Every structure is written in C-alpha cells, then in structure tokens.
Amino acid sequence: MAQYTPPLRDMQFVLHELLNVVDELKQLPAHADVDADTINAVLEEGGKFASQVIAPLNQIGDQEGCKLDKATHEVTTAKGFKEAYLQYVEGGWPALSCDPAFGGQGLPHVVNQCMYEMMNSANQAWTMYPGLSHGAYEALHAHGTDEQKKLYLPKLTSGQWTGTMCLTEPHCGTDLGLLRTKAEPQADGTYKITGNKIFISAGEHDMSENIVHLVLARLPDAPQGSKGISLFVVPKYNVTPEGKIGSRNGIYCGGLEHKMGIHGNATAQMVLDGAVGTLVGEPNKGLAAMFVMMNAARLGVGMQGLGLTEVAYQNAVAYAKDRIQMRSLSGVKAADKPADPIIVHPDVRKMLLTARAYAEGGRALSIWTTLLLDKELSSEDEDERKDAADLVALLTPIVKAFLTDNAWISTSHCMQVFGGHGYIAEWGMEQFVRDARINMIYEGTNTIQSLDLLGRKVLADNGAKLKKFGKIVRDFVEEEGTNEAMQEFVNPLAELGEKVTKLTTEIGMKAFQNPDEVGAAAVDYLRVCGHLVFGYFWARMAKIALAKVDGGDPFYKAKLHTARFYFAKLLPETATLIRTARAGAKPMMDVEESLF
Known part of the structure; x- marks a missing residue:
C-alpha cells in the first residue's frame, strides 16, 4: 500500500520564506492576528489527519467503491x-x-x-465530499439570501451537512x-x-444527515442559452424555518457511474x-452565481493534481x-549488493525530478494564488483588491x-519507476494514475481552461491581466540582472x-481574421504560460536556496538542484509549444470531415 508523509517543510518554505504570508496577511484586518506558529500548528495537525486517518482508506475506497x-x-x-468524516467534523x-x-x-x-493539498494526496476520492461542500458554502455566502444563509451556512460550515453542484x-x-x-x-415563493443531472460528485x-444541492435550471419564461439559467438550492431533505430536517425532497440518486x-x-x-x-x-443570472462555486472548484481540482503528484513522487x-x-x-x-x-x-x-519539480512548482503557484484570493476578499485597498482579482482570474485556468x-x-512517470510492480494494484501507483486522469476532464476540460485563459483572460482585455503578471516577472528579472549567480x-x-x-x-x-486560431493555439498557449509562472517561482526559490545552501541544510541543496533540473529539462518544452501554437488552425481545419 502507498505511504504518505505531509510535505510540511516545503509548505513552510513557500509560506514563510518565499511568500512571507504572515507579513502579507497582517495588511488584511480579517487576518492581522494570524502568526506563523498558528499556521504551522494547524498544518501539522491537518497533516496527521490526512496521513493517519484518510490515507489508509484510499485503497479501500478504490477497491470497494x-x-x-x-x-x-x-x-x-x-x-x-x-x-473518518465524523472525525473530520469533530476536529473542526x-x-x-x-x-x-x-x-x-x-x-x-x-x-x-x-x-x-494534503488531503488530496492522502485520499482524493474522500476529500471530494468536504471539498464540494466548501464550494457550495462559497456560492451561498456570496449570493444567497439572508434566509438561505441562516438555514444552510452554519450546517455547511460545521460539516453537519454537505453540498454539491448539479450542472451537467x-x-x-x-x-x-x-x-x-x-x-x-x-x-x-x-x-x-x-430534470436529470449526471456526473454529480458526492x-x-x-x-452527513443532509445534502445541499445547488442546481441549475430554467424558469418557464427564460430566454434561450446561458442567459436563461437560474440557480436553486435544493436540499435532499427539506429544511424547516427553524433549520431542522424535514420531509424527504424529490431529488434522489437514480444510478452510480462506474468509473476509471x-x-x-x-x-x-x-x-x-x-x-x-x-x-x-x-432569475436568469444563475451562471454568475454558480461561477463562484466553479472557480473554487477549479482551484480545488488543481489541488487534486498537486496532491497526487506529491504522493506519487514520495x-x-x-x-x-x-x-x-x-x-x-x-x-x-553498491558493491555490497x-x-x-x-x-x-x-x-x-x-x-523523479520531473515529478518533484512539478510538485514544488505547483505548491508555490497554488499557495500564491490563494494568498491573492485572500487579498481580493479581505483587503481594504480597492486597487489591491482589483489587482489581486485580475491575477486570480488569470491564474485560475493555469x-x-x-x-x-x-x-x-x-x-x-512515477508508476514507470516501479516497472511491472507499478501496474499491480497492491503498490497503489496505478490508482494514482487512474485518479489523476479525471482531473483533466471535470470542472471544465483543460481545453476549456485554455480557451478561457487565451480568449477571456488575455485577448478580451488586450492583455491587461497578463501584463500585470508580466510586470512582476520583469521587476524580478531587473532586480537580479547584475547577480551573476542568478543568470x-x-x-x-x-x-x-x-x-x-x-x-x-x-x-x-x-x-481577428479567423477565430479558430484561438482554438488551435489555446492548449499550447496555456502550457507556455504555465511554464512562465513556474519559471518565475523556480527562479525565486533558487535565489533563496543560493543564499542559504552553504548553511548545511540539505533542503536548500535539494531545492537548488531541482531548480536547475527544471530550467534545463522542463522549461525548454516551451520552444516546441510556441512553434506548434504558431502553426495555427490550418493543419486541422483544412481537413474535410469526410476524410476523418
């Protein structure tokens, strides 16, 4: 059975040495009292729950379903x-x-x-139950009526009830x-x-004693298309005005999907x-409300990918x-063997180094993106909120x-390291591969994310959001321009x-001449942008490691080696991606349908 050790040392490196989150949070009144000891203590206990409670259930869940x-x-x-869920709730x-x-x-x-991240490493399938609940909480918190908030948010917050999103x-x-x-x-009222919904996770x-479904549906007079969609909260059990469980509602499971x-x-x-x-x-504005949940879910699915990368690497x-x-x-x-x-x-x-570089780069990106989200939600400075919101919007599809x-x-790759044993269920590696594959599909396929990035987040505002990130990169490059060790x-x-x-x-x-050019280039373009973001963070992490590597801590030596591997072996992929993006739509769209 696969094992898992929470990567607390690297999390602390990203939080406290790379991003200085405590200093950043002190500028936000809602989080001004949060200190490093509190963060570290919470994550240490969270790591124990992940590794000791739900990780041993991962293979059981895969086998039993x-x-x-x-x-x-x-x-x-x-x-x-x-x-395990009851223990999760009891722990707050x-x-x-x-x-x-x-x-x-x-x-x-x-x-x-x-x-x-830790819970997804330990058991992605289990983590999806509370993960979807958190998305439902966010949507109702942002768009629910006072009555809906009063009825549902305390129970979703405590975990007594769980939530879903019913779209497909x-x-x-x-x-x-x-x-x-x-x-x-x-x-x-x-x-x-x-109607019928499919692929509804959890x-x-x-x-839990009740499930709060957020459901997209059409009103009788709704206009056609996405402009005619409304959002409804539909509990498994109806809820009394006092917040108690009432009668069984007319929403039920008609079947379970048999999945990879x-x-x-x-x-x-x-x-x-x-x-x-x-x-x-x-009415008819449901998609905007649901996007609160969808964007939270997209960041959450990124965490699923990161979690599986880390545990597979270990x-x-x-x-x-x-x-x-x-x-x-x-x-x-090994002469003795x-x-x-x-x-x-x-x-x-x-x-191994590919997995490590992608795990540690992904951790830096995801933590920074979430720090920006905290600023977007809690900063008292309107300009800071706007800049943070723009960067979160740009980074979410990435x-x-x-x-x-x-x-x-x-x-x-990590399954390949095991050779034939990687293909055998008892080692747990083939489950990581199977679990990882869904993450590229749901919450908007990765092609949809690519179209969102290039079409909506970059071209739609003439690159304004991208320029904000570009300035961050340029400022860092200029700061290190004369540092020989950083070249x-x-x-x-x-x-x-x-x-x-x-x-x-x-x-x-x-x-401008042919909109299909966006569709033809988008997937390659997103991957290029992903490497730009990773390259920025790996350069920053390398700077810290260079300053501390002579202190004797092998952590910084390993970090520096991984940074060099990333720049030597992974970043060069961008040359091919840029070339294929430039090849345009013609090689695909000139093929007549009858020739397929």
Missing part, C-alpha cells in the same frame, strides 16, 4: 469513510476558513488550501446553455424542479422529480532507493489545467517572457 440501494436510492460509502476542519458569523474559524484561505445533464456538459431542467414557480452518500478512478466518491445520476428549491440570486523515490536492478553505466555504486539501486540510472532520476496535466505526466535562472525566464508577449500579439492578430 460506493453501493446504491435502488429501492431506497441511498448510497453507502466504502468502509471507514463515514467514520470544515470551518477552517469559513466566516465566523456562521461558526467558522476565519483563518485565511491560504491555510485551507494547504490542508486540501446527459446531453450537455460544458455547454450549459443547452440544459433542460425546469423550475416551476409556486405560490409560496418556492420552485418545483424537474451526489448521494451516507456521510476515484471509485470512493459517489458519482451520481440525480433525478429531480418536482423537487422543492429556492432561488439563489436573480512513493517512487522510496522504491527507487530500495529496488536494485543492473549496474550503473558509470561503474558500480548484486545490483545497484535504480535511482542511480539517469532516466529514473529524470522521472492552476486547474497546468497542475492537472503535470499530475498526469508525473503519476505516469542561469533569470536569463531563460526573461527570454520566455518576451516570447509570450510576441506569441500573444501574433495569435491576437490572427484571431
């Missing part, structure tokens, strides 16, 4: 899942970054994000403008909702048969140090797509920054 009683429509989760973990007005602890989102229907996934679920207004389970991975999470087909719901936000390293096969090409390394450990072989090291693409690469990092970073500017302009000009 979830079971549906078709007569009652009730779903039973895998052995130990429910008990659901309330970590929630509003104190509803029983939350009010800690910054950046702490919660680190907690979720059998005939439409990303194109929500096609959805058919209907909402009929009632005399008492409620709505009766009828849609039905036995871990994340078997421990109930991916449900949900049937709404006159289910009672209440409107969230304004297990592959341990195996590579122990497994002996052949001799080193440069001479015997009949063969050398496979970690002596260059390609094994390349696979966090979702780049981190999950990298997780697919990394988990595959191996800042020179390729500066060069890539210039190439991204030129590529963006070129694609924008071509898109």
Whole structure:
C-alpha cells in the first residue's frame, strides 16, 4: 500500500520564506492576528489527519467503491469513510476558513488550501465530499439570501451537512446553455424542479444527515442559452424555518457511474422529480452565481493534481532507493549488493525530478494564488483588491489545467519507476494514475481552461491581466540582472517572457481574421504560460536556496538542484509549444470531415 508523509517543510518554505504570508496577511484586518506558529500548528495537525486517518482508506475506497440501494436510492460509502468524516467534523476542519458569523474559524484561505493539498494526496476520492461542500458554502455566502444563509451556512460550515453542484445533464456538459431542467414557480415563493443531472460528485452518500444541492435550471419564461439559467438550492431533505430536517425532497440518486478512478466518491445520476428549491440570486443570472462555486472548484481540482503528484513522487523515490536492478553505466555504486539501486540510472532520476519539480512548482503557484484570493476578499485597498482579482482570474485556468496535466505526466512517470510492480494494484501507483486522469476532464476540460485563459483572460482585455503578471516577472528579472549567480535562472525566464508577449500579439492578430486560431493555439498557449509562472517561482526559490545552501541544510541543496533540473529539462518544452501554437488552425481545419 502507498505511504504518505505531509510535505510540511516545503509548505513552510513557500509560506514563510518565499511568500512571507504572515507579513502579507497582517495588511488584511480579517487576518492581522494570524502568526506563523498558528499556521504551522494547524498544518501539522491537518497533516496527521490526512496521513493517519484518510490515507489508509484510499485503497479501500478504490477497491470497494460506493453501493446504491435502488429501492431506497441511498448510497453507502466504502468502509471507514463515514467514520473518518465524523472525525473530520469533530476536529473542526470544515470551518477552517469559513466566516465566523456562521461558526467558522476565519483563518485565511491560504491555510485551507494547504490542508486540501494534503488531503488530496492522502485520499482524493474522500476529500471530494468536504471539498464540494466548501464550494457550495462559497456560492451561498456570496449570493444567497439572508434566509438561505441562516438555514444552510452554519450546517455547511460545521460539516453537519454537505453540498454539491448539479450542472451537467446527459446531453450537455460544458455547454450549459443547452440544459433542460425546469423550475416551476409556486405560490409560496418556492420552485418545483424537474430534470436529470449526471456526473454529480458526492451526489448521494451516507456521510452527513443532509445534502445541499445547488442546481441549475430554467424558469418557464427564460430566454434561450446561458442567459436563461437560474440557480436553486435544493436540499435532499427539506429544511424547516427553524433549520431542522424535514420531509424527504424529490431529488434522489437514480444510478452510480462506474468509473476509471476515484471509485470512493459517489458519482451520481440525480433525478429531480418536482423537487422543492429556492432561488439563489436573480432569475436568469444563475451562471454568475454558480461561477463562484466553479472557480473554487477549479482551484480545488488543481489541488487534486498537486496532491497526487506529491504522493506519487514520495512513493517512487522510496522504491527507487530500495529496488536494485543492473549496474550503473558509470561503474558500480553498491558493491555490497548484486545490483545497484535504480535511482542511480539517469532516466529514473529524470522521472523523479520531473515529478518533484512539478510538485514544488505547483505548491508555490497554488499557495500564491490563494494568498491573492485572500487579498481580493479581505483587503481594504480597492486597487489591491482589483489587482489581486485580475491575477486570480488569470491564474485560475493555469492552476486547474497546468497542475492537472503535470499530475498526469508525473503519476505516469512515477508508476514507470516501479516497472511491472507499478501496474499491480497492491503498490497503489496505478490508482494514482487512474485518479489523476479525471482531473483533466471535470470542472471544465483543460481545453476549456485554455480557451478561457487565451480568449477571456488575455485577448478580451488586450492583455491587461497578463501584463500585470508580466510586470512582476520583469521587476524580478531587473532586480537580479547584475547577480551573476542568478543568470542561469533569470536569463531563460526573461527570454520566455518576451516570447509570450510576441506569441500573444501574433495569435491576437490572427484571431481577428479567423477565430479558430484561438482554438488551435489555446492548449499550447496555456502550457507556455504555465511554464512562465513556474519559471518565475523556480527562479525565486533558487535565489533563496543560493543564499542559504552553504548553511548545511540539505533542503536548500535539494531545492537548488531541482531548480536547475527544471530550467534545463522542463522549461525548454516551451520552444516546441510556441512553434506548434504558431502553426495555427490550418493543419486541422483544412481537413474535410469526410476524410476523418
């Protein structure tokens, strides 16, 4: 069975040495009292929960899956899942970054994000249950009525109730403008909702006493397309005005999907048969309200990719140090053994360092993005809130797509390190690969994220958001311009920054003539931008490591080696990506349909 050790040392490095989060948070009145000791203590305890409580359940959940009683429509989760969730609730973990007005602890989102990385490493399928609840909390907190907040937020904050998002229907996934679920207004101000939803993660389970579904549906007079979508809160059990559990509502699980991975999470087909719901936000403006939840989920899926990258790396390293096969090409390394450990072989090291570089780069990016989110939500300076919001908007598709693409690469590499044993279930590596693959698909496929980045976040405002990040990169490059020790990092970073500017302009000009040029370049473009962001953070991390490497702590020596590997072996991928992005739409779109 796979093992997991929370990467607390690297988290503390990113939080306190790279980003100085305590100083940053002191500028935000809501978090001015948070100190490093508090953050470290919370994450240490969170790491114990992840590694000791839910990690041992990961393989059990994969093997047992979830079971549906078709007569009652009730779903039973895998052995130990429910008990672990009760322990999670008793520990106060659901309330970590929630509003104190509803029983939350009010800690910054950046702490919660680190907690979720660890839980995703330990057990992604289990973590999806509370993860979706947090998204439902965010949507209701931002757009719910006072009555809805009073009824639902305290129970979601405590974890007593869980939440879901019900978007997808059998005939439409990303194109929500096609959805058919209907909402009929009632005399008492409620709505009766009828339709079918599929692929609803955590849609039905036995871990909490009620499930709060956020459902997209159409009103009778709604305009066609995405402009006619409204959002409704539809609980599994109706809720009395006093906040008590009432009668069973008309929303139930009609089937469970049999999936490639994340078997421990109930991916449900949900049937709404006159289910009672209440409107969230304004009529026909549901997509804007749901995007609060969707954006939170996209950052959360990035954390799933990061978590799997980290745990796969840890297990592959341990195996590579122990497994002996052949001799080193440069001479015997373990003379007391009949063969050398496979970690002596260059390609094994390349696979391991790829996973390590993507894990540590992803951790820096995700923590910084969440720190920006804290500023967007809590800063008293309007300009700072605006700048933070722009950067979060720019980075969200990168966090979702780049981190999950990298997780697919990394988990595959780490399984490869195990050779034939990687293919065998008992080691746990093949589960990481299967679980990682879904993260590139749901919450908007990575192609959708790429179109969002290039079309909405870059070209739509003539590159204003991208320029804000570009300035951050340029300022750092100029600061280190005369530092000889940093040239191996800042020179390729500066060069890539210039190439991204030129590529963006070129694609924008071509898109005026043919919008398909955006679709043809978007996936390659996002990956190039992902490397620009990673390159920036790896250069900054290298600077810190260079200043401390002579102090004797092997952590900084390892960090410096990983930075050099990233710039030498991973960043150069951008040359190919830029070339293929520039190749444009013609090689695909000139092919007649009949020739496929």
